[in-house]
Amino acid sequence: MYPRPIADDAPVKRGLYISLVVLVLLLWLVPLLAVMATSLRSFDEVMAGNYWGWPKTFNFAENYTSVFTQTAMARYFINSLIITVPSVFGVLILSTMTGFVLSRYRFRSAQLIFALFVGGNFLPAQIMMIPVRDLMVELGLYDTYYALIIFHIAFQTGFATLFMRNFIAALPDELFQAARAEGASARQTLVHVVVPLVRPALAALAILTFTFVWNDYFWAIVLTQSEAVKPVTAGLNNLRGEWVSSWNLVAAATIMVAIPPVAMFFLMQRHFIAGLTVGAVKG
Incomplete structure (x- = not known):
């Protein structure tokens, strides 16, 4: 191999x-x-x-x-932060809860639910473009922050659930047996036992999700239209002029857009590596 x-x-x-x-x-x-x-x-x-x-x-x-000073990149940066930060927290919260339930509780249709989470990752994003856009229009969320936040949380939770389920499944069974012996509820076990032990996985997942959402361009142009809500990836395209483009400014803006995910990776590199290695031990 x-x-x-x-x-x-x-x-x-x-x-x-x-x-x-x-x-x-x-x-x-x-x-x-x-x-x-x-x-x-x-x-x-x-x-x-x-x-x-x-x-x-x-x-x-x-x-x-x-x-x-000469472009609207400052506005686009703020928009990306408004979209990315809630998306990351939403994915971390939902995937931790679903990963905990799917890895530690046996119930009917558990495998089917897990298969639905995993199967969504195999769908090409392009085939969901029209249904997702029409859904956001019907809900009155098109061209708002909420459209991108809701979609990214829903789209990234599938992979994140797979990641967290494998990580939580690798935790020793004795920890959960001891928690049950002490009379801890499922919520208390999740908050006081699981979350402190899965911090490396949460850090790794936060980096991955932040990078995916921050660098997204496809859904940024599908679900937004006005300048007020466009993230940096869609905003970069607006720096091109109709007749002449200042490619030096476009290149400088591109470098600036790449800095946040790179900086986040290096700041949390130790947790990222630990999260990937430990989470892959047990399925």
């Missing part, structure tokens, strides 16, 4: 492997480096066609300041 380690006495294979790794890494990094370089160029330099060369002038402060 796993690739065999390359022996030390096979320098050709080891050299070929390292070369392929470096090549793939460069192919992945080149677009990112090009965007970072473009965000430092002046508008005239971009219009002159210098996309891949070394920047002649470094307009770091000017470009990144203009993102918030």
